[in-house]
Every structure is written in structure tokens, then in C-alpha cells.
Amino acid sequence: MAEEKNPIQVADRLFLVMETLAETGPAGLIDLSNRLNLHKSTVHRLLNSLIYMGYARQDQETGKYSLTFKILEISNKVLNKVDVLEIARPHLKRLMQQTGETVHFVQIDGTEAVYIDKVESHQNSVRMVSKVGSRIPLYCSGVGKALLATMKPEAVKKLWEASDIHRLTPHTIIDYSRFLKDLEEIRKKGYALDNEENEEGVRCIAACLTDFKGKAKYAFSISAPVNRMTDERITELSGYVLEMKQQMTQEMS
Template sequence: MSELRLYGSSLIKAKHILDFLLTAKEAPELKEISAGTKIGKSTALKILNTMDVLGLVRKVGEEKKYYLGIDFIAYADKAASDFDLLQYARPVLTHLRDITDETINLGVVSGNSVVLLDKIESQHRSISLKSKIGGRMNLYSSSMGKAILAAWPVEKLGKYIQETELLKIAPNTITSSDALFTEVQKVKEMGYSTDNEENEADVYCLGFSLTKNHQLLGAFSITAPKYRMTKNNQEKYLKLAKQAQHEIEEAF
């Protein structure tokens, strides 16, 4: 089968620019967008001006810094509402948040990343996390990601490990291919995954895949400050999460 050829070079470049704005820590200027996307300043400016008129980006201030447009709020809301998984999972995961008083995340696979579909934060003991709805996390460093990897066929897992650069992003990130393969086998045996400061410092997560009829739907996690993830709490959370996992999979 021939490889799919993408149509519309300007559209592809616009997507690169939007991706850059999505991941930028601060609103960038034109020169930063051009350098970060490797798109010439003249071309980038034309695309940005067009997207500004369409409401896809906002140009603010004398320094002309660029932000994603507010139209994406409506797009994101519609995209999230179209996910059947979110409709089935949210009531169950909200209850899980209420009885654990910890932050609960729900994610789906997109390429070689986990996209955060929902984040139900702790009401009384909230912690500041980098993750945002719509944001991406590595499969190899997050608990949801490792739960997903454990649900993949061994051939697909092997291809992912072979092709992925395992960058250290937190104190305990796994950066060895052999160590990651061993970790995923451990997740398969345990039925859940852990993230012990592998994706973010001082944060500990328990991850669980969601499957139905051998089809991977996504994953969810319980996220807490490391000091609060004691052995007793882990045992309690595992029992509650397994029940939530069963309820979501049965309802879907």
C-alpha cells in the first residue's frame, strides 16, 4: 500500500505553528515561531495573519506575541464531548476523586503520546501539576502511558521502544530501552502501572488501562504528591481504582 501523501503545504505549516503555540511556555514572537518551526519569517507571518483573521490565533501587545485563538475553546469542548469514553468514565472517575481526594486523570492515545482528555482535581488538597486538558505526555514516563504500553501487542511495543528516544525529564525517568521493556512486563503482571517521579518531580501516580473486547480505549490515573502515596494509601487506592476500572469497562 502506498504511503499517504498529505495535501496542502500551507495547512501543514499552519499545524506546525499551532503545535508550537500549544507547547510554548510563554507566548512567542514571530522570530521565535519561525526558529521553532523552521518556517521562514515571511511565510510564518502570512500564515499567522490569516489565522488571526480566522480566530485561530491572537496577536497581542506592541511586541506582537502570539496566543492560540479563543475559537479553540469551542473546538476543544466539542471534541471532548464527542468522546464516548469521557461520557462513560467521568461520573465514575469523579466518584473516585471524591473518595480518594486525589487528582484523577483520563487519557487517550494519540500517536506516541497520551493526550489528557479529562482532569478531575482534588477538591481539598490540590497540587500544582504541569498537565493540562489537551496536553500530551510521554508513553514511557507517565503512569497512563505505561499502562497503555502494557496493553499493546509485543510487536507494537518493541517497535515503539526501538524508535523512541527516552529522554530524562524527571528524577526517575526510565531512559534505558531494556529497563522500559522490563517495566512494561511488570505492569502486565501487576495489572497497573506506577510513575514514581518519572514524569514530574515529587509526584507519584498509579495508572490503569481501559479496554473492551480486547480494544484499548484509554487509561486513567490517580495522582498525588509522593509523600501522600504511602503504602496504606496505595493499597486503598488500588482497590478503589480496580473497581472504577471494572465499572467503566462494563458500562462502555
């Protein structure tokens, strides 16, 4: 099969110049000409075109060319149009089918996480009381602890102090030093557990997702009654959770 070529050669070369400048940083005309294997008069015309459109500029003192922030403006507009639920939904459904358990998807909001999607399991008669739009504290939930485990110590402490810390169940962790040890364990394993800390009789396994800036904004969890969430079952589910975490992080980066 013949190699496909850009039908508009000048467009191909314009983007090649932009990609090269993005990789090298500020560069002179001769350097760019050598790197692109193009005559310097051709590169000069391409650079002038990029400058005219606002994608490049030339330093008047050094004569070197560099990209402007216009490309970032376009990138941000694209990212703002990305529907994270559209990306997440297929993964959430697959995770529910793989495990037979209810799967939640949340977004962090201050000291709480907001349920923004939920895929209920149809394979069991026990339904979770959680609803899309409802909130759950960060300090006593699997999704919340997964998110907090990615943050710097000062951010964790600030959120802890801003939270209304109290026992929701006999298992809720309200001692800060013990809470920090729990977060350290989460960092090692890559996933978090809610051992009946938010709702008695329910255990959850959760993981957070980072966006293209490396910031943890979303998290997902598998929830089930304790009789189906034994330690052995948690170990089994952790494989599915870590796999989904890796796949979704790549798609969102």
C-alpha cells in the first residue's frame, strides 16, 4: 500500500515547523532549515506565515523563532469540550460487567466528592443507596481517600481541618495520624478501601484518575455489601480497578 501524503504540502510543512519548534524551543533560521532538511528561504516563508497567523514570533534581539501561546489556547478550548463522562461511561459499564457489582464515578468538590455517574449492577438484589448528584465526605470514603492520597501533605491537612470529622460508623477513621498511614498504604497499592467507614455493611474499593495536567479530579469505585467484599474478593477486584485506572488515565491525559 502506498504511503499516504498530506494533499496540501504547505500545511504539512507548517505543522512540521510548529512541531519542531515545540520540541527545540527558540531556534534560528539556519538551525531550523537543517533540522527540517528544507531550504532556508522555504522555512523563512513558513515562519512568516506562522507569525502572521499568531502561532509564532521572532525575538528581535536574538533573531530566533519560537511558538506563541495561541496553540495552548486552542488546546484548552478542545479540552473544555471533552465530556469526561463520555470517556468514562464505557469503562464503568465494562467494570460492572466484569465484577457484577455497582460502580460509581465521582468528581472532587471541596471537602466532598459528588457522584456524577453510577452503573448499577443487575446481577444482585441489593441496590446501593447512592444517587447521582449526592455527596460523600472525602475523609471517610474510598473515592475520597484515593483522591487525597495524590495530594501534597499541606493540601491533605487543609482539607482534613476543613472537614466535619466525626464517626459515621464504628469503623470511621477520625485520628489524623492513623488517617495519614492509611493514605500512605493507598499510595503503595494504587487503590483505596472504604472498610464500612461511610456506611456500615458496605465496603468499597476505589482509585483516582489524573487529568492531562496530572491533577486528581475524578475517582471511581466498586461498592458491595461486606458479605461479598471479603479480603480475597478485594484482592481479585484490585486487578480490575488498577487496569481501568491505567486505561482511563491514558485516555484523559
